[in-house]
Amino acid sequence: AQTVTQSQPEMSVQEAETVTLSCTYDTSESDYYLFWYKQPPSRQMILVIRQEAYKQQNATENRFSVNFQKAAKSFSLKISDSQLGDAAMYFCAYSDGSQGNLIFGKGTKLSVKP
Amino acid sequence: NAGVTQTPKFQVLKTGQSMTLQCAQDMNHEYMSWYRQDPGMGLRLIHYSVGAGITDQGEVPNGYNVSRSTTEDFPLRLLSAAPSQTSVYFCASSYLGALYNEQFFGPGTRLTVL
Numbered sequence: 361a362q363t364v365t366q367s368q369p370e371m372s373v374q375e376a377e378t379v380t381l382s383c384t385y386d387t388s389e390s391d392y393y394l395f396w397y398k399q400p401p402s403r404q405m406i407l408v409i410r411q412e413a414y415k416q417q418n419a420t421e422n423r424f425s426v427n428f429q430k431a432a433k434s435f436s437l438k439i440s441d442s443q444l445g446d447a448a449m450y451f452c453a454y455s456d457g458s459q460g461n462l463i464f465g466k467g468t469k470l471s472v473k474p
Numbered sequence: 475n476a477g478v479t480q481t482p483k484f485q486v487l488k489t490g491q492s493m494t495l496q497c498a499q500d501m502n503h504e505y506m507s508w509y510r511q512d513p514g515m516g517l518r519l520i521h522y523s524v525g526a527g528i529t530d531q532g533e534v535p536n537g538y539n540v541s542r543s544t545t546e547d548f549p550l551r552l553l554s555a556a557p558s559q560t561s562v563y564f565c566a567s568s569y570l571g572a573l574y575n576e577q578f579f580g581p582g583t584r585l586t587v588l
Contacts, residue, residue, distance in 0.1 A: 364516070369514075393574045403562065403581070403582050405566075405579035407577075410574075410576075451516050453516075459570070460505045460507070460522075460568050460570065460574065460575065460577060461522055462509075462517070462519070465516050466514060466515055467515075467516055
């Protein structure tokens with residue numbers, strides 16, 4: 361069975377600095393999708409960025425980028441120029457894409473210090 | 475478009491009571507699903523559906539029933555609530571296709587079982 365592991369329960373970053381959140385996963389599939397979701401205190405689940413396993417190029421979305429290492433089964437999220445609004449829970453998630461079912465990690469709580 | 479809507483937003487039940495959490499989407503999505511989120515855990519899949527009349531179990535289906543009589547609605551039923559079902563429940567929906575399609579999440583229902 362596929363699993364997703366986030367080893368950092370909490371992280372802290374200074375405003376305007378860069379922070380990297382870690383995620384590892386386990387799967388025997390060759391085609392799959394990886395995601396980072398943001399959950400602010402409002403508890404709304406917001407898709408931050410996604411990566412298709414068949415793409416070698418790392419995905420980027422404005423200040424958010426990923427480091428996808430397929431052989432190592434690692435998928436980290438880098439947030440550049442951190443802003444107070446980035447403070448939230450961040451979840452790494454996996455899908456094999458066949459039906460859309462997501463497998464989530466336990467999350468990392470990110471605090472941003474002014 | 476209203477997107478994915480969930481009712482109620484909050485609910486308190488006594489052990490043994492039954493209730494239905496409502497989920498509706500107006501995007502004509504084939505795929506709908508229910509997740510639960512517990513403290514310190516990521517979201518875990520309860521049940522999902524790939525179309526009207528088709529449902530299947532996820533990771534944690536015990537104690538929950540679902541049905542899908544229309545494309546728009548996917549209610550989650552608790553037949554006899556237990557304290558272990560205290561959680562935040564999220565409904566999600568997406569298109570189905572050859573490639574992964576983004577899932578849209580509802581705002582969540584916070585359920586407390588006393």
